[in-house]
Amino acid sequence: MVELRFDDLLDPKLTPAQQQMVDFAEAHPADYSVDAVLAGARARTGLTEPGPDNGWAERLQVWIDVAHEPNRRELARVSMLALSIKFLANRMRIYDFAARHPQVREIEIEAPVMVIGLPRSGTSHLVNLLAADSRFRAAPLWELNQMVPHRGGGPGPDGIDPRYQATAAAFAAAQAANPYIKSWHPMDPWRIEEDIEILAADFSGYYPEHLLQHAAQWRDYYLQHDQTQHYEFQKLCMQVMTWFRPGERWLTKYPAHIENIPALLNVFPDAVLVETHRDPVGSVVSQATMHSYMARTWQHEIDYAHHLDYWRDLSLRLLESGLRDRYLIESRVVDVRYDTMVADNWSAVRAVYDTAGIELTDRARDEIQGFIDNNVQGRDGRIVYDLRGHFGVEPVQVRKPFEDYMSRHDVPIEVR
Numbered sequence: 001m002v003e004l005r006f007d008d009l010l011d012p013k014l015t016p017a018q019q020q021m022v023d024f025a026e027a028h029p030a031d032y033s034v035d036a037v038l039a040g041a042r043a044r045t046g047l048t049e050p051g052p053d054n055g056w057a058e059r060l061q062v063w064i065d066v067a068h069e070p071n072r073r074e075l076a077r078v079s080m081l082a083l084s085i086k087f088l089a090n091r092m093r094i095y096d097f098a099a100r101h102p103q104v105r106e107i108e109i110e111a112p113v114m115v116i117g118l119p120r121s122g123t124s125h126l127v128n129l130l131a132a133d134s135r136f137r138a139a140p141l142w143e144l145n146q147m148v149p150h151r152g153g154g155p156g157p158d159g160i161d162p163r164y165q166a167t168a169a170a171f172a173a174a175q176a177a178n179p180y181i182k183s184w185h186p187m188d189p190w191r192i193e194e195d196i197e198i199l200a201a202d203f204s205g206y207y208p209e210h211l212l213q214h215a216a217q218w219r220d221y222y223l224q225h226d227q228t229q230h231y232e233f234q235k236l237c238m239q240v241m242t243w244f245r246p247g248e249r250w251l252t253k254y255p256a257h258i259e260n261i262p263a264l265l266n267v268f269p270d271a272v273l274v275e276t277h278r279d280p281v282g283s284v285v286s287q288a289t290m291h292s293y294m295a296r297t298w299q300h301e302i303d304y305a306h307h308l309d310y311w312r313d314l315s316l317r318l319l320e321s322g323l324r325d326r327y328l329i330e331s332r333v334v335d336v337r338y339d340t341m342v343a344d345n346w347s348a349v350r351a352v353y354d355t356a357g358i359e360l361t362d363r364a365r366d367e368i369q370g371f372i373d374n375n376v377q378g379r380d381g382r383i384v385y386d387l388r389g390h391f392g393v394e395p396v397q398v399r400k401p402f403e404d405y406m407s408r409h410d411v412p413i414e415v416r
Helices: 016-027 034-045 056-067 074-100 102-106 123-131 162-177 196-200 207-212 216-223 228-244 255-259 261-267 280-298 304-332 338-343 345-356 362-374 387-391 395-409
Strands: 003-005 113-116 249-253 272-277 333-337 382-384
Touching: 016 074, 016 162, 016 280, 034 056, 034 074, 056 074, 056 207, 056 216, 074 102, 074 207, 074 228, 074 280, 102 228, 113 123, 113 255, 123 249, 123 272, 123 345, 123 362, 196 207, 196 228, 207 216, 207 280, 228 249, 228 261, 255 261, 255 304, 261 304, 272 304, 272 338, 272 345, 280 304, 280 387, 280 395, 304 333, 304 387, 304 395, 333 338, 333 345, 338 345, 345 362
Parallel strands: 003 382, 113 249, 113 272, 272 333
Antiparallel strands: none
């Protein structure tokens, strides 16, 4: 197994591809504004209405304000403009389709299985492991990038959906920008991606924090607002996607669902939640390291300690919210320990199926085993993190605030 180390994390040396992107953005600054996003989405979709006025422009403005903070490079604004146009275009297409096909809102989304837990705690592997069972209806990245196809934009003579091809091209570009991404968070078109993509189309969720490495202004705004309306939007998106490609039962994942359990249950009252558990130190150092690496092209000066503190605090908030609200859905929560799942993928599958009332058929066994065989951990390299060397702190210091969570869920220490 190849070990991947961040040898230049504290002294960034841009790759030629990274330097090219930074230089291009500086030479072509973005007009990242609400008007520019709306104009771009209208041009992309051919539609005029952005959808219901539920505060989307106000939320987008907060994203814009964060991107214009003094320490942000021009590449941050160029990138966020392009992403915001994509998100608004998705929103416009969803509401336009629902207006033309009102019966889509009658599609039942029954007992969806939703994977939650800290980022970097195995949620992506788990959702893709389960989604190998073709009975599940899950959303791959190629579909989330554009939930409603262009009119007349179906598969070409080669049978490949153009949305799949566009997503494959975007992943190739992402690997040029971040050579660690395939090992850290692969974004192949077929992989099941998280609900962050859906919620971002309504300008909610914690997308700005992930893309901009930290976004305190957005975080504070987000935490002041009930998220029920955004889960209603997510349900509508799931209904529209079901219209185009039906399935037996929805499967999704998004770490931040754990801090919005009451709002989620307002919209999905029969949901089954699958919570992954990992030593928070392993999760936090992974998040802080990768965001610190990404910051080399998005920030002028990198505050490594701030990145560690930010993602530790965000992780603590998520877990404390889960401890607080779990009682609302206790009988329908499946606990999956990261170390146990890594040792035996089938232990996680059996636990989910038992609670969700799903029969583990011979076909499902074969499909899931095929995924396991083709996605061995570390296949694309194993990233080695250095909490002490890069952030100057001891694991016990990072772990201290999480003692209640680790005790309640019997989470073993991973990083010593």
